Amino acid sequence: MILPKSNRLQPDQVAEITHIVEGFGCKIQPIVGAVRTIYAIVGDERDELMITRLEGLDYVERIDRIQSPFKLMDKRSDLATHRLTIGGVTLGEELFVIAGQCTIDPKNPEFFYETAHAVKEAGANALRGGVWKPRTNPYTFQGDTKSLEILMEASRRTGLPVDTEVMEESHIHLALEAGVGTLQVGARNALNYSLLRAIGKAIADRPNAVLLKRSIHMGPVNEFISAAEYIAAFGNPNVILCPRGTTPTLDGYRNHPDESITPLLKEKTWAPVVVDPSHSVGKAAYVPACALAAVAYGADGLCIEAHVKPSAGIGDDPKQALTPEALTKTIAQARALWNLLRS
Numbered sequence: 001m002i003l004p005k006s007n008r009l010q011p012d013q014v015a016e017i018t019h020i021v022e023g024f025g026c027k028i029q030p031i032v033g034a035v036r037t038i039y040a041i042v043g044d045e046r047d048e049l050m051i052t053r054l055e056g057l058d059y060v061e062r063i064d065r066i067q068s069p070f071k072l073m074d075k076r077s078d079l080a081t082h083r084l085t086i087g088g089v090t091l092g093e094e095l096f097v098i099a100g101q102c103t104i105d106p107k108n109p110e111f112f113y114e115t116a117h118a119v120k121e122a123g124a125n126a127l128r129g130g131v132w133k134p135r136t137n138p139y140t141f142q143g144d145t146k147s148l149e150i151l152m153e154a155s156r157r158t159g160l161p162v163d164t165e166v167m168e169e170s171h172i173h174l175a176l177e178a179g180v181g182t183l184q185v186g187a188r189n190a191l192n193y194s195l196l197r198a199i200g201k202a203i204a205d206r207p208n209a210v211l212l213k214r215s216i217h218m219g220p221v222n223e224f225i226s227a228a229e230y231i232a233a234f235g236n237p238n239v240i241l242c243p244r245g246t247t248p249t250l251d252g253y254r255n256h257p258d259e260s261i262t263p264l265l266k267e268k269t270w271a272p273v274v275v276d277p278s279h280s281v282g283k284a285a286y287v288p289a290c291a292l293a294a295v296a297y298g299a300d301g302l303c304i305e306a307h308v309k310p311s312a313g314i315g316d317d318p319k320q321a322l323t324p325e326a327l328t329k330t331i332a333q334a335r336a337l338w339n340l341l342r343s
Contacts (some may be wrong), residue, residue, distance in 0.1 A: 001040050001064045001071065003077050008037035013059055029235055031072065031079060038078045040071060042233060052087075059311060069222055070229040072237060073269045080120035080270045084238050085210055086181065087125040087161045091240070091272035095338040096301030097331055098163050098182075098211075098274065099322075103269040103315030104147035114308040116154035118324035123331040126182065127151075127160040128303060131175075132167050133315060136186045145174065152178050163211055163303075169198045176202060182209045187244055187279075190215035191223070193230055200234030209238035211274065211303065214258065218246045219252075221264050228271060241265055241273050242303060245280030254282020254320070259294035264299060274301035278320045284310065287322055288330040295337045302334060 001015060017039065018028045019189060026043030045051070051063055066072040089096045099119045105110050116127050129151045132143035155162045162180040166172050183203070189195050190213055199210060210231050214224050227241045233288060243262065245255025259282040262273045277290035291302050307313045307321035322330060
């Protein structure tokens, strides 16, 4: 990783370092920060002659070599000071909460608008809503592109930034064109490297973020972080890691709750961790306790399913969405615990 003496290199300087590293089978990927741009060496950076040539340039402050499967996401990288701000909240500085419906019902948009206002009143910082949905059964509701209009209208009415899941390349472009701020990658696509690359390319020059869920199988921590590297490698490091429960399931819960991996992630990466307690336990009655456990383990935020009338919802909402009253109480308790742990 190349750190320049100035805030960013000039085009001729970028061309020079690119020419040097390409001679050793590597390439340069600029990572643009708010104050400073750093230049990642993508490829095998162990060649001493390449490093020597780069260090000899008068505009290079230093070269940091990170022998890790995830050079950009690694806690020792120069992105360690990178911070992500969504909806006026800088993750890591206060508890960040995303909430909203599992699935937007295009036939009943008022439910989503009411939920959006309830989510804001409950104290959430961002709004989630499922436009396209992965379903095990091919005959169940798969989502509807029309719901994207409902999602963005709710954002306009409340002023909340939005998060929605994308499952294929066409979804990425539709979501970005509509104004979705955070693209979500679900558990079934968490290791879909083609999709991760496509997202990385699509947001390379944008301020958008990606909420990357942990794969549905019991994926190793390094595998999870490496999946995030696929996105960040194209120049946008705004990636959020989201544990959401894994298989094999635990009797009584939808999945095997995995909020306890938060400290393990934080030992290896600087990336913020936002836990999804709704999919972990899969039952509304258990979600508040799981949310508090996530905060106790050091999570930077929560992603919670909520609905003004869960019984009238579609998708997972009838069984795992919190009512506005339960969401308000859970957010208040989670923020109190967050503040207590940092006092």
